[in-house]
Amino acid sequence: MRLVKILFLGHLAALIFGLGGLLIALPHPELWSNSSFAVDVFNFGITYAGSLHIVLGAAAALLFGLISIGVRKSMIFFLVATTIPLCMELLGTSTGIPFGPYSYTSFLGFKIAGLVPYSIPLSWFYMGFTSYLLASAIAAGVGERYRTVCSLALGVYFLTVWDLSLDPALASQRLPIHFWLWQQGGPYFGMPISNLVGWSLTGLIFMSLSRLLWRSNLETRQVAQWFPFGIYVANTGFAIALNLSAGLWIPVAIAILLGLLPASLALRRSASERRQVAPTASGRSIAKRISLSTILLGSRALSRRKVQVVVKGLEYVPRSGATLIVARHFHHLYDGCVLLNTIPRPLHILVALDWIEQGWLRRLMELACAMADWPIILRSERLTGNADAPTQEAGRGSAYTPSEARRYLRRAVMNAVQLLRNGEALVVFPEAYPVIDPQPTPRNEGNAFLPFRPGFARLAELAERDGHTRVAIVPAGFTYVQNGGWQVALRFGPPLFREDFAGENQLVQALEERVRALSNEISHPIEEVIEL
Numbered sequence: 001m002r003l004v005k006i007l008f009l010g011h012l013a014a015l016i017f018g019l020g021g022l023l024i025a026l027p028h029p030e031l032w033s034n035s036s037f038a039v040d041v042f043n044f045g046i047t048y049a050g051s052l053h054i055v056l057g058a059a060a061a062l063l064f065g066l067i068s069i070g071v072r073k074s075m076i077f078f079l080v081a082t083t084i085p086l087c088m089e090l091l092g093t094s095t096g097i098p099f100g101p102y103s104y105t106s107f108l109g110f111k112i113a114g115l116v117p118y119s120i121p122l123s124w125f126y127m128g129f130t131s132y133l134l135a136s137a138i139a140a141g142v143g144e145r146y147r148t149v150c151s152l153a154l155g156v157y158f159l160t161v162w163d164l165s166l167d168p169a170l171a172s173q174r175l176p177i178h179f180w181l182w183q184q185g186g187p188y189f190g191m192p193i194s195n196l197v198g199w200s201l202t203g204l205i206f207m208s209l210s211r212l213l214w215r216s217n218l219e220t221r222q223v224a225q226w227f228p229f230g231i232y233v234a235n236t237g238f239a240i241a242l243n244l245s246a247g248l249w250i251p252v253a254i255a256i257l258l259g260l261l262p263a264s265l266a267l268r269r270s271a272s273e274r275r276q277v278a279p280t281a282s283g284r285s286i287a288k289r290i291s292l293s294t295i296l297l298g299s300r301a302l303s304r305r306k307v308q309v310v311v312k313g314l315e316y317v318p319r320s321g322a323t324l325i326v327a328r329h330f331h332h333l334y335d336g337c338v339l340l341n342t343i344p345r346p347l348h349i350l351v352a353l354d355w356i357e358q359g360w361l362r363r364l365m366e367l368a369c370a371m372a373d374w375p376i377i378l379r380s381e382r383l384t385g386n387a388d389a390p391t392q393e394a395g396r397g398s399a400y401t402p403s404e405a406r407r408y409l410r411r412a413v414m415n416a417v418q419l420l421r422n423g424e425a426l427v428v429f430p431e432a433y434p435v436i437d438p439q440p441t442p443r444n445e446g447n448a449f450l451p452f453r454p455g456f457a458r459l460a461e462l463a464e465r466d467g468h469t470r471v472a473i474v475p476a477g478f479t480y481v482q483n484g485g486w487q488v489a490l491r492f493g494p495p496l497f498r499e500d501f502a503g504e505n506q507l508v509q510a511l512e513e514r515v516r517a518l519s520n521e522i523s524h525p526i527e528e529v530i531e532l
Contacts, residue, residue, distance in 0.1 A: 001067065001224075007060035008230060014053035015238045021045040023245050026176040050179060051109035051119035054126070057231060061126035068223045077129055077210045084206040085124035088198070089116040098198030100191070101183040108179055124202070127235060130228035131158035132207055136218040137225050137266035147217050156203040158263060162236055163199050165255035167191055169242035189248070225266045232263050257364060261371050268371075306485045307334050311342045313492035313518075318472050319345060322420040322463060323495075326456050326511050327476035328449075328519045329429035331436045331486070335478060338488055339427055348419050349427040350412065354378040354400050355439045362399040373419060375412035379432060380405040413459065420463035420471055428456040430511075436480075449519075452512040457504045464498065472497065475511055477518025491518040 025032060025042055032038035065074030092099040093115040108117035135154030142150050168189035170179055186192030211217075236255050243251045317323065325343075329335055336349055351369060353376050356362045369376050383402040400408075419426050431450040433441040443450065460471040472495035479489040493514050501507040 001064075004060055004064045004067065004227065007056055007063060008227065011053055011056040011060055011231070012234050014049065014056055015234055017045065018049045018053055019238065019241050021049055022176065022242065046107070048109075050107040051117065054108075054119040054123045057126040057235070058122035060227075061129045061231065064227050065129065068227075069218060073214050073218075076213045077132075078125055080210045080213070081125040081128045081206045082121035084209070085128075085202055086112065086116060086121040088202045088205075089120055092198065096184075098194060098201060100186065100194040100198070102180050102195075103183070104180045105178055107177060124206070126231065127162060128155070128159055128203055128206060130231040131155045131162070131203075132210075133218070133220075133223060133228035134158055134225070134232060134263050134266040137220045137223065137228075138262075140220045148211060151217065152204065152207050152211065155207050156200055158232065158259065159203045160196065160200045161254060161259040162232070162239070164188075164196070165236060165243070165251045165259060166239040167195070168248050168251045169239060169246050172242075172246040172248065174246040175242065189251070229263060229267055233260060236260055257368065261368055264371060307338065307488055308485065309338055309342060309488045309490060311490045311492075314342065314344075316492045316494050317343055317345075317425075317474055318495065321423050322469050322471045323425040324420065324456060324460055324471050324473045325425060325427045325476055326452075326473060326515060327427060327429055328478040328515050329431045329434040330478045330480050332434045332438065334480075334486060334488065335429070335434065336427070338478075338490055339476070342490060343425065345425055347425050347427055348373050348375070348416075350375050350377060350416060350429070352377050352379050352432070354382050354398055354405075356399045357397045359399050373415065373424075375415040375419075375426075376408055377412045378405040378408045413462065416459050417462045420459065421466055421469050426459070428459070430454075430456050430508075449512075449516060452508055452515075454504055454508045456511070457498070457507045460498050461504070470497065473507075473511065475514035475518055477515050477520070479519055493518050 021042070025045065032042055062074060062078055065077065088098065090113060091097055093103055096102075104111065104115070104117055104120070109119045111117050132151065132155035135158060136151045138154055139147050139150035168191075169175065171182065171190050182191055184192060186195070188196065236259050240252050240255050243249075243255075317325070325339070325347075327335065327339065339349075340347055351374055353362065353365055353369075356365060366376065368374075378400050380402060383398055383400060383405060416426055430452040432453055433443065433450060435441075435443065456473070460473060463469045463471050474495045475493040477491045477493075479491075481487040481489075496507070496510060496514070498507060501510065
């Protein structure tokens with residue numbers, strides 16, 4: 001596997017080198033034009049960089065397959081996954097079927113029949129191969145009856161999502177050079193829908209034929225999932241960087257939410273097959289770490305340039321061990337972003353999803369929360385529209401029904417207790433509704449506090465019933481000042497412990513008083529502001 005790792009690192013380095021050329025060298029010739037060595041490097045990049053990362057990726061994938069799944073299966077997939085896409089590409093560049101009318105430029109190496117660069121079939125192979133490996137690992141748990149169908153469907157899905165995230169950037173007019181040109185526009189960032197159909201169809205054909213010739217499903221227990229996931233992350237990250245440079249946010253969201261997060265399920269499945277035990281705080285699975293890191297990066301992107309933060313009392317937040325952060329809820333989005341980016345340890349947030357109205361968004365958000373181990377609750381009063389609900393319209397249009405609230409509550413309690421017993425940090429907003437919220441809330445006064453719900457105290461009690469866990473309950477106060485963007489002050493207080501109080505009511509009252517005080521203690525204007 002050493003050579004596989006070397007080729008993988010070379011593939012990654014080539015991707016980074018290509019990004020440097022596209023985003024730095026081409027737009028800024030003044031940085032290199034006065035150095036003969038730099039000019040030689042630039043000329044090398046223009047000539048070879050477009051195809052170099054593809055050749056290295058294909059070589060790494062083929063060698064990995066030969067070692068991990070055998071010569072026969074690897075060579076079958078290689079031959080099928082290069083031949084069929086090459087034929088489809090030759091057909092497409094000649095007739096416009098099935099992808100739509102397009103042509104390749106000269107930046108991807110010499111062209112087969114003067115139409116298709118030699119590197120394109122290699123790209124189909126290594127991304128199709130890694131997509132199918134990830135899909136096979138995820139589908140390993142569905143049973144033999146549906147395993148083949150699930151593997152093929154997920155493999156085509158991952159391959160198509162990668163294309164959806166890459167094509168908009170490469171077709172953007174903001175990119176200094178283009179690797180292919182469309183002769184006919186379309187609704188998806190200037191590309192025709194036929195490209196999506198043709199891409200999915202091509203992937204389905206070569207994956208299905210490969211599986212047919214294999215005559216058996218892939219045995220995933222012996223396949224190290226770090227490699228296909230690493231290839232997928234590297235190439236999707238390349239697409240994300242290009243889209244960010246072009247100011248395209250929708251493809252970035254597609255890449256993260258529809259690509260990286262679902263693909264990381266392969267790592268979770270692989271870890272469960274090998275250990276058959278749940279990860280602890282000290283041994284968190286790679287999938288969880290990647291999911292939490294993805295959420296952290298996303299929170300920074302959402303709040304960057306819009307939120308400035310000053311933090312006080314961070315020393316009161318334990319760096320390890322069971323920690324329950326009880327926070328003031330001011331902004332429906334930025335509260336979580338601020339906490340994620342200021343507390344130097346992974347956080348899990350108890351979230352309410354009853355505001356979701358679309359079924360697809362419900363499934364997407366639940367998947368993201370599951371990957372990050374964020375417990376989900378439903379505010380039953382919002383779903384039922386009773387007298388305590390924020391509005392008479394409560395519950396209308398929600399993707400959830402009132403009958404689901406109790407089931408989600410039970411599951412959230414179980415998950416939250418397990419997180420605390422694993423030594424994790426959990427954030428709870430006991431007011432349940434933020435001050436700034438696009439949804440109706442029960443607040444009669446704009447900045448007024450809502451009474452604290454006692455659920456957090458109950459979570460601490462349940463977690464400590466094992467006789468080993470001791471939960472540190474940390475109060476956190478928010479103060480927001482709008483000055484163009486938001487200036488936010490976040491202040492933590494010394495942790496409280498359940499055994500120091502005579503009962504649940506005293507604990508809840510003490511926490512509410514502390515959070516109120518911490519939210520009012522910070523003077524304005526906010527100084528020593530730190531940008532997220």
